[in-house]
Amino acid sequence: MRKRLSFIFYVIITVAFVAACSDEKQVNPEDTINDYITAWENQNYEAMEDALSEDSQDEYDWEFRERFEKIHGDLGIEAIDVHFESINFEEEEIDLDEIDTLNYDANVQMKSRLGDISYSTNITLLKTVQTIEDEEVDVWKIEWHPSHLFIGLQENNDQIHISTESPERGTIYDRNGQELAVNGEIYEAGFVPERLDDFDEATKMFAEILNLNIDTVRDLADNYPDNPDWFAPVQQLSLTDPRTEQLLEIPGVLLNRKEGREYPYGEEFAHLIGYIGPITAEELEEREGEQYETHSVIGKRGLEIVLEEQLRGKPGVTVTVFDNEGNTRDIIIKEDPVHGEDITLTVDAHLQRQLAETLSNNAGAGVVMNPSTGEVLALASLPAYDSNLRYLRLPDPRAEDIDDSNTLLTRRFQQAYSPGSVFKPFTAAAGLEEGTLDPGETIHIDGKQWQADESWGNYRVTRVNEHVNEVNFKTAMEYSDNIYFAQQALALGVEQLEAWAERFGFGKPMPFGFPMYASTLTNDGITSDVLLADTGYGQGQVQMPPVHLASLYTMFVNDGNIPQPRLFDDESEEMWKENLISEETATTVLNSLIAVVEDRNGTAFRENLGHTRNLAGKTGTAELKQSQDDDDSNEELGWYVALDYEEEDLLVTVVVENVENKGGSGYVVDLVNEFIGNLE
The missing domain is CATH 3.10.450.100 (NTF2-like; domain 1)
Structure with a gap:
């Protein structure tokens, strides 16, 4: 019995072991x-x-x-x-x-x-x-x-071929259908070496005419040494480049037409429109997966890059499978290109050209708006580059006459400036709304300088109208009295002034079709009465881009409302700020701005404006100092904001740098009047 039990146990263990081995192999x-x-x-x-x-x-x-x-x-x-x-x-x-x-x-x-x-x-x-x-x-x-x-893929040696078809880039138009950036034609200038009498002399002349590196020109001209009868392209040029006539006088030089981007208004729209160029390795990496190729072009500056996605369109693509003998086995993907969108702006090319010509020989910016609709009619920044030269990668002659060529790239309508006295109407509006400013009250002010108390040390607010002792709101705006508006800022107080700045859109970029820097009231809050006083008349640390400043002035002819500033024709007309100030406040400030232009004591008064418009306006001269104690710097910005208070269809804002030896803001007043006069 015991032997039998042992045998049974052995069989069970063996079967389990075999089963386990079988499972391992299964x-x-x-x-x-x-x-x-x-x-x-x-x-x-x-x-x-x-x-x-x-x-x-x-x-x-x-x-x-x-x-x-x-x-x-x-x-x-x-x-x-x-x-x-x-x-x-x-x-x-x-x-x-x-x-x-x-x-x-x-x-x-x-x-x-x-x-x-x-x-x-x-x-x-x-x-x-x-x-x-x-x-x-x-x-x-x-x-x-x-x-x-x-x-x-069906066979191991089948091949996949990917081909792309570039879309047509969209055209940018002005409000009247004028082309500002368009697909057109350019010249490709180069040599047929066998037609050259003197290779070295011809390439030297070519390089000198276009201000190119002579070694680069010669390398490109000799690109096909085994085929001297072939055309060797060297440089692309605009069809309107006047130097083409000089190039054609060189024996052996040819100009071939090819497709390219044209910028008919060149430097006049350069900072707004920008230009395109070949994509770089870095840009290609940043846009991986977006169907850019090594030969693609991409927006580099201005609206060409801001609207890259809309203007560019979508490339067409075909993915084909070929067999080993090159026969088409199957077309896997076939997508036609989607051409880029055409964009129409609210700007007027005629106004833009007039504004650019008026500001020529100055460094500054100009904004022209319709204050009733918010449409931006012109947006200029000077000095400027030529979009055609940048696109074609040609040296810009303008850069030779200035110390720092980067100044040509500065978009002055985008950056924030110290507004100086053109800020005063905003201090006034806030004070009128809060009841701290009484437009009928006359304040006695003695002398040229003033300080609130001895805690200000040696610092004093300075005004230019020291002979005027009895100052009310209208008088203060006419003479642009810094002391009056410094006192109004102190009466308003830090909390209220900062709150109104926020309502006016300070602290974050304003909504606009072109990226703008944000307006800022201070760097880190109003920390003293001195800074509060300086802020009241637009000095201190206040910074504003011209477009934002121009937009705020529209509330004075819109019963306290501010239309949304518009750059694109298809944007709906709507309000950016509704009921920001009362109709009464808007009218009170507007009347003071009319006095600035029409009263003899006004800083913008002229016996002959040179046009028939009825203007309200405000001048401003901003002193650019590193600190309140900086007495060495004398650099000044000149501002002038003018708006037609009868037709309510024109608002012009201009800022010019380095006006200290040109007559200050008065120089800018004359520029704006000249611009408006030329429109008539």
Whole structure:
């Protein structure tokens, strides 16, 4: 009996051991397919190849990983998802010992730079027998098929070709349909070397005319030494470049026309429109996945870069599968280019040209608006580069006459300036609304300088109208009395002045079609009465871009409302700030601004304005100092804001740098009157 029990126990242990050994050798084939798909989705091409059967690996003669990386890289494959339906071998009564192959239908989804790609393929598992530790073990491997690489591939030597078609870049128009940036034609200037009498002399003349490096010119001219009868392009030029006539006088020089971007108004719209240029390696990396190529062009400055997505459009793309003999097997993707949008601005090219000509020989900015609608009619910054020269990468002659050529790139209508006295109407509006400013009250002010108390030390507020002792609101605006507005700021107080600055849009960029710097009241809060007083008349640390300042002046002819400033024709007309100040306050401030222009004591009064417009206005001279104690700096900004209070269809804001030796803000008043007169 005891022997029998021992025998039974031995049999049970043996059966369990054999069963365990059998389970170890029994491999789930779907482990292989899951590992293969995991490697596929993670783009681990080496692990994918390791999962292939030996016969499959013998079928192709290219580097597996290298080809996958090339094709998936060209297509910009960002993500891969592969799904298959698992088989329940027990329910299907499949005996894995009796079969050598398993077939699975798989769905492949790829996210690529060309969009989402989805297709079906087949994954076949092959059972092979391998000897592991002197024992034969079943091993499942993947049978390779080219469609695992990409849709449409049927044979191992099939090729994928990706071709792109550039869209037409959109045109930028002014409000009247004048082209400001357009696809047109340019010249490509170069040499046919065999026609040259003297290569060195001809290339020297070419380089001197265009101010180019002579070695670069000669290298390009000699680009085809074995084919001297070929045209060798050297430099592109605008069709309107006057130097083309000089170039054509050089024997052997040819000018060929080719497609290119034209900027008909050159420097007059340079800072607003900008220009395009070849994409750089850095830009290509930053815009990876956006269908830019090494030969693409891209907006570099101005609206050309601000509106890059709209203007550029979407390239067309065709993905074709060719067989080994170059025959088309299949066209996988065929997308026509989507041409860029045409953009119409609210600006008027005629006004822009007049404004640029008026400001020529000055460094400054000008904004022309319709104060009733918020439409920006002109937006100029001087000095300026020529968009055509920048686009064509030609040296700009303007840079030769100035110490710092970077000043040509400064967008002065975008940057923030110290506003000086043109800020005073905002202090007045806040004081009138809060009741701290009584327009009928007369304040007695003695002398040229004033301080609130001895705590100010040696600092004093200075005014220019020292002979006027009895000052009310109208008088203060006429004479631009700094002491009066310093006292009004103190009466208003820090909390209220800062609150009104926020209501006026300080502290964050104003909503506008072209990016603007934010207006700021101070660098880090109003920390003293001296700074509060200086802020009241636009000095201290106040900074404002001209467009924001111009927009705020519109409330005085709109019953206290400010229209949304508009740059694009398709923007709806709406209010940016509604009921910002009362109609009564707006009228009171407007009347004081009319006095500035029409009363003999006004800082903008002229016996003959040179035009027939009825203007309200405000002058401003901002002293640029590093600190309140800085007495060495005498650099000044001159401002003038003028608006037609009868027609309410014209508002002009101009700021000019370095007016200290030109007559201060009075110089700017004369420029604005000249501009308005030229419009008539």
